[in-house]
Every structure is written in C-alpha cells, then in structure tokens.
Amino acid sequence: MTRNPEAVMLFAAGFGTRMGVLTKDRPKPLIEVAGRPLIDYALDLTGDLQPRRVVANLHYLPDQLEAYLAPKGVLISREDPDILETGGGLRAALPLLGRRPVFTLNTDAIWSGPNPLTLLRDAWNPDRMDALLMCVPIERTLGHAGKGDFTADAEGRITRGPGLVFGGAQIMKTETLMAVSERAFSxxxxxxxxxAQGRLFATTYPGRWCDVGHPEGIALAEGLIADV
Incomplete structure (x- = not known):
C-alpha cells in the first residue's frame, strides 16, 4: 500500500464565534468573500489535486453546509451531539477518508500563490515524517495576531516557537489517532x-496567506484576492 495521501479532510464544523453576528444564522464556511462562499476557496485547492475523496466534518448549522457541499461530491461526516475538535473530527471521518495519510485543510483562510496542497504533496516523505505542515512566515500573513506557532530547523523539523504560522494545511498519518482516549481532542x-519523536515537519509557503476567522479578515482577504 502506498503511503501517499488520496483524500482531503475539510474542517468545517466550528461555531465561528469570532465572526460575531455574521455566523448567527449561517456557518462560517458559507460567509461570502469577494462574492463567493469562503469554503469555495478551499474547494478550489482540492480540485487541483483531483483526490479520490473530499470529506467535510459538520456540526454547527450542518444542514446548510450539507446542502451546499453534497452536490459538489463532498462526503459528509456529521458530529452529533457534540463537536469533536480537529483530532476527534478527523478520527470520526476515517471510515470515509480511508487508511492512507490524508490532507487536512482549514476552511477559513485565503492563500495567494501556489497551491499549498500540491506543495505539500511534492515535499511529503513518509519515511521521515508523520506530519508535514504548511507554515507561513509571519511577515507574509494578513489578519494574524501573535508571533507565530512554530520554529523550524535547517531540515524542516519544527518545534513550538515564534516565526512561522500554521496555515491550516497539512499531510498527516492517522494511525496514532486511535490511541487517544478522549472522544474530542485537538x-x-x-x-x-x-x-517528541522528531517526526513533525513543516514546509514554508512562498506566497501570502490571510486568516478569515474574524470579520476584519474579510476585507483583508478581498484585498489579497484583488491583488492577484
């Protein structure tokens, strides 16, 4: 069995609380940015890969998202009655995703530049890596507060620290998900x-990236899109 990913997990279950009143009656992935639902920009990235399966986890106002995504061929993993966070949500979706490593992609960001998923695919080395994260240098981000999430060494291994922001895209092996005892976990x-095992890596995004998890990020993202 090859250890290259064939499926993409879209994280779309969150409440979008940072969006305030904008998510009172619709889920965050359906908020419009430059005239399109935010999740369409994530779907564009998956389309370039032509994966065998695209799966989205849903929890908050799931009927709206399922009605939008199902006709596009996206498989649905509903989290009910409780939201499962990223780790629990990914584990619950494994029957749809399959046993190979998977791409995971947050649905609240805009990327300007090369497709981050194809860059991850080209850099993936399962002999050395259990996860490969796409990280953005802090100076290339928009709408992000803080000093960054990770610091990388010369070989691309990462540790917690300033400098690089996790952009919400990665390739990850999924076997160790089963060892976590909690139902909901990050x-x-x-x-x-x-x-701890020296198998967490990142590659650096050469373009720009915008966090659209808060209302101010919408205008920033629209400006970034207009600059393309």
Missing part, C-alpha cells in the same frame, strides 16, 4: 507526540 495532541 490535533495538537498528535503533533506533540510527533515532535
């Missing part, structure tokens, strides 16, 4: 384990 749990 992927940070697995990243910490991979870091």
């Amino acid at each position: 992927l940070n749990v697995l990243w910490d384990q991979m870091h």
